[in-house]
Amino acid sequence: MLPLRGPTNYDREPPRHPSLTVNSKEPFNAEPPPCTLVASFVTPEEIFYKRNHGPIPVLEDPSEYRLEVGGLVSKPLSLSLEKIRMLPKHTVVATLQCAGNRRTQMSETKHVKGVGWGVAALGNGIWSGVCLYDILELAGITQGTTATLNGGKHVEFVSVDVCKEENGGPYKASVPLLQATTPSADILLAYEMNGKELNRDHGYPLRVVVPGVIGARSVKWLRGIYVTADECQGFFMQRDYKMFPPSIDWHNVDWSSRRPLMDFPVQCAICTPKEGAVHALGSMVTIQGYALSGGGRGIERVDVSIDGGKTWLEAKRYQKQRGDLYSSDTDNDCEKWAWVLWEITVQIYPPVDIIAKAVDSSANTQPEKVKSIWNLRGVLNNSWHC
Amino acid sequence: MLPLRGPTNYDREPPRHPSLTVNSKEPFNAEPPPCTLVASFVTPEEIFYKRNHGPIPVLEDPSEYRLEVGGLVSKPLSLSLEKIRMLPKHTVVATLQCAGNRRTQMSETKHVKGVGWGVAALGNGIWSGVCLYDILELAGITQGTTATLNGGKHVEFVSVDVCKEENGGPYKASVPLLQATTPSADILLAYEMNGKELNRDHGYPLRVVVPGVIGARSVKWLRGIYVTADECQGFFMQRDYKMFPPSIDWHNVDWSSRRPLMDFPVQCAICTPKEGAVHALGSMVTIQGYALSGGGRGIERVDVSIDGGKTWLEAKRYQKQRGDLYSSDTDNDCEKWAWVLWEITVQIYPPVDIIAKAVDSSANTQPEKVKSIWNLRGVLNNSWHC
Ligand SMILES: [Mo]
Ligand SMILES: [Mo]
Numbered sequence: 001m002l003p004l005r006g007p008t009n010y011d012r013e014p015p016r017h018p019s020l021t022v023n024s025k026e027p028f029n030a031e032p033p034p035c036t037l038v039a040s041f042v043t044p045e046e047i048f049y050k051r052n053h054g055p056i057p058v059l060e061d062p063s064e065y066r067l068e069v070g071g072l073v074s075k076p077l078s079l080s081l082e083k084i085r086m087l088p089k090h091t092v093v094a095t096l097q098c099a100g101n102r103r104t105q106m107s108e109t110k111h112v113k114g115v116g117w118g119v120a121a122l123g124n125g126i127w128s129g130v131c132l133y134d135i136l137e138l139a140g141i142t143q144g145t146t147a148t149l150n151g152g153k154h155v156e157f158v159s160v161d162v163c164k165e166e167n168g169g170p171y172k173a174s175v176p177l178l179q180a181t182t183p184s185a186d187i188l189l190a191y192e193m194n195g196k197e198l199n200r201d202h203g204y205p206l207r208v209v210v211p212g213v214i215g216a217r218s219v220k221w222l223r224g225i226y227v228t229a230d231e232c233q234g235f236f237m238q239r240d241y242k243m244f245p246p247s248i249d250w251h252n253v254d255w256s257s258r259r260p261l262m263d264f265p266v267q268c269a270i271c272t273p274k275e276g277a278v279h280a281l282g283s284m285v286t287i288q289g290y291a292l293s294g295g296g297r298g299i300e301r302v303d304v305s306i307d308g309g310k311t312w313l314e315a316k317r318y319q320k321q322r323g324d325l326y327s328s329d330t331d332n333d334c335e336k337w338a339w340v341l342w343e344i345t346v347q348i349y350p351p352v353d354i355i356a357k358a359v360d361s362s363a364n365t366q367p368e369k370v371k372s373i374w375n376l377r378g379v380l381n382n383s384w385h386c
Numbered sequence: 387m388l389p390l391r392g393p394t395n396y397d398r399e400p401p402r403h404p405s406l407t408v409n410s411k412e413p414f415n416a417e418p419p420p421c422t423l424v425a426s427f428v429t430p431e432e433i434f435y436k437r438n439h440g441p442i443p444v445l446e447d448p449s450e451y452r453l454e455v456g457g458l459v460s461k462p463l464s465l466s467l468e469k470i471r472m473l474p475k476h477t478v479v480a481t482l483q484c485a486g487n488r489r490t491q492m493s494e495t496k497h498v499k500g501v502g503w504g505v506a507a508l509g510n511g512i513w514s515g516v517c518l519y520d521i522l523e524l525a526g527i528t529q530g531t532t533a534t535l536n537g538g539k540h541v542e543f544v545s546v547d548v549c550k551e552e553n554g555g556p557y558k559a560s561v562p563l564l565q566a567t568t569p570s571a572d573i574l575l576a577y578e579m580n581g582k583e584l585n586r587d588h589g590y591p592l593r594v595v596v597p598g599v600i601g602a603r604s605v606k607w608l609r610g611i612y613v614t615a616d617e618c619q620g621f622f623m624q625r626d627y628k629m630f631p632p633s634i635d636w637h638n639v640d641w642s643s644r645r646p647l648m649d650f651p652v653q654c655a656i657c658t659p660k661e662g663a664v665h666a667l668g669s670m671v672t673i674q675g676y677a678l679s680g681g682g683r684g685i686e687r688v689d690v691s692i693d694g695g696k697t698w699l700e701a702k703r704y705q706k707q708r709g710d711l712y713s714s715d716t717d718n719d720c721e722k723w724a725w726v727l728w729e730i731t732v733q734i735y736p737p738v739d740i741i742a743k744a745v746d747s748s749a750n751t752q753p754e755k756v757k758s759i760w761n762l763r764g765v766l767n768n769s770w771h772c
Binding site: 143144153154176178182183184230231243245246247258259261262263264265266294295297300301303311312314327328329330331359361362363364365367368369372373380382 | 530616629683686698713747
């Protein structure tokens with residue numbers, strides 16, 4: 001039996017923070033109150049959203065754990081945790097966002113299937129571990145490889161958890177080999193989160209972190225990585241996490257007609273004040289939220305309206321410190337894979353109708369209405385947030 | 387005197403194709419009829435949009451031309467055309483798009499400054515030349531460099547043309563050093579276009595091609611490339627080609643508050659039938675256009691409506707051959723820097739109100755109305771096209 005294994009029942013779940021809103025108990029899916037997200041640039045592990053498809057795996061004996069590296073590689077590997085920790089350690093600040101973030105709001109237009117999520121199915125972590133390209137180099141694949149001589153074009157990540165959707169098999173996903181072997185893509189096999197050993201809820205002992213890409217590709221409780229000719233054929237790559245037009249519903253969906261989602265689009269949400277908060281006439285109110293974009297794109301601007309979109313004000317953006325002005329300029333030491341927090345203080349004359357929207361560094365904008373991007377799985381709702 | 391020089395008058399302009407719509411005569415700015423764009427995947431040189439800021443430079447004696455490579459490099463170079471042609475030759479299919487494409491439509495909402503452009507200020511070319519990272523390697527800078535030890539962080543491209551906006555100085559622009567030294571970014575110093583020697587209108591004898599980025603960074607008639615500590619301070623980087631919110635106009639603009647535009651957002655336009663074309667009741671009409679996104683992002687979907695947005699149909703997308711289905715999948719041999727052409731044949735019952743919009747591979751969408759993205763310089767109009 002593997003020392004790392006996915007139990008088939010929920011008897012050994014880790015303790016969770018009481019402030020979490022539980023969207024599904026078994027498997028455990030939960031998000032924090034939105035106001036806690038803007039309390040710090042780095043999201044504490046306790047309140048970092050939990051997204052699972054089965055019981056949390058258990059590592060019986062860390063010394064017996066091995067990461068398998070195989071498939072179309074010239075030098076297959078079996079690496080102990082000790083060996084992995086001896087390789088060069090790399091740290092990346094990256095925001096992971098579930099593709100289902102803001103699904104509940106999309107469902108209000110027209111019902112979608114899937115676990116409901118408010119605006120807090122994301123978090124910003126400091127991830128440390130070994131670079132995926134370093135591991136692949138040990139296995140005989142050089143940097144910047146699109147295809148190996150024996151036809152390898154993808155890197156598949158396989159977990160050990162037990163997923164209903166995989167008929168009891170493990171969660172898996174893949175990324176293109178070129179991305180996996182490009183150092184600036186910063187893909188990590190992480191064993192630390194926020195400077196501490198990764199905890200069970202977030203993938204102990206080892207997880208993938210694919211910056212700038214929907215959370216579904218950052219596989220937790222990693223058992224192996226395999227270089228393959230084809231894209232991963234797992235459920236979550238082929239029958240979920242794809243984007244369809246509003247005209248497609250469950251009766252006419254053809255899953256093979258779409259690519260798996262990877263990079264996410266520009267996104268922004270208001271985290272405080274709470275929806276429906278009451279403000280005294282003329283009071284000064286500080287509005288705070290987050291904005292981010294996929295693929296390493298920065299946030300060029302956050303626009304806030306308090307009159308339902310008639311007029312707009314620009315919010316102040318920051319990353320580490322509230323006072324520091326963020327700029328996605330390459331000269332600036334901005335964290336390219338991390339969210340941007342924003343705030344603006346305005347004098348309020350009720351009724352107020354607050355809206356926020358962002359523009360990314362590629363000048364992409366958010367759609368005004370959820371209707372134009374409605375999709376049957378309720379993924380990637382990045383409409384203007386109000 | 388340099389063998390390559392920018393004249394100060396328009397006496398030696400090259401001949402131009404009569405089908406071009408001339409938006410400005412001196413300097414020469416022109417675009418082809420939109421229907422010609424969808425006639426071929428590769429845009430013929432004759433009708434490829436022309437975007438200039440001064441008279442077209444003249445190369446008196448090709449044997450005396452030298453490309454200067456300098457600035458913060460350990461080995462400055464002076465390269466003849468002969469030497470450049472002896473280096474490894476690389477070919478990239480890339481669409482160049484002017485940031486002002488579709489400016490005329492933006493101006494209809496509220497006037498913007500700048501040369502007017504319809505929907506044809508772009509073209510797809512086959513560019514051959516030497517890789518920028520190969521040249522930088524010869525100058526002593528290795529692949530994947532973010533900053534050199536002596537502080538180089540940008541690569542500046544300097545032309546020889548005479549620009550009013552530069553007070554008679556040459557056009558210039560820069561890209562981040564990391565992008566310049568990343569092989570997969572595919573930045574070229576091109577001496578061929580569509581398999582022929584580059585012509586004068588498009589930068590003879592040597593031009594930069596920065597795929598996935600607004601055309602303004604692909605400097606023509608290249609005289610030198612310089613590694614610099616700071617981003618290029620030229621007019622077109624600092625006082626133009628930046629994106630402001632709709633609330634900013636010429637009386638309150640602070641150019642230093644924004645970054646120079648680089649990657650462009652998802653874009654799509656209808657090229658045929660012509661606006662206002664009359665269709666017989668019940669006739670079958672083929673609607674054709676282009677779609678593209680910046681930064682190497684593919685086109686995931688093109689939606690077309692013939693009833694003003696009430697219902698949508700998905701268009702067929704292709705690159706090389708009309709019949710081949712395009713997919714941005716990494717397994718597919720799609721051209722990642724090139725546009726996607728699309729078409730759909732529908733039965734028409736007038737009045738028709740045709741709209742087209744695209745979704746890119748990062749799930750970014752186009753804004754419905756131009757109003758939400760209006761900006762004083764009229765750049766990056768990517769609103770739904772009708
Ligand atoms: Mo997810
Ligand atoms: Mo341009």
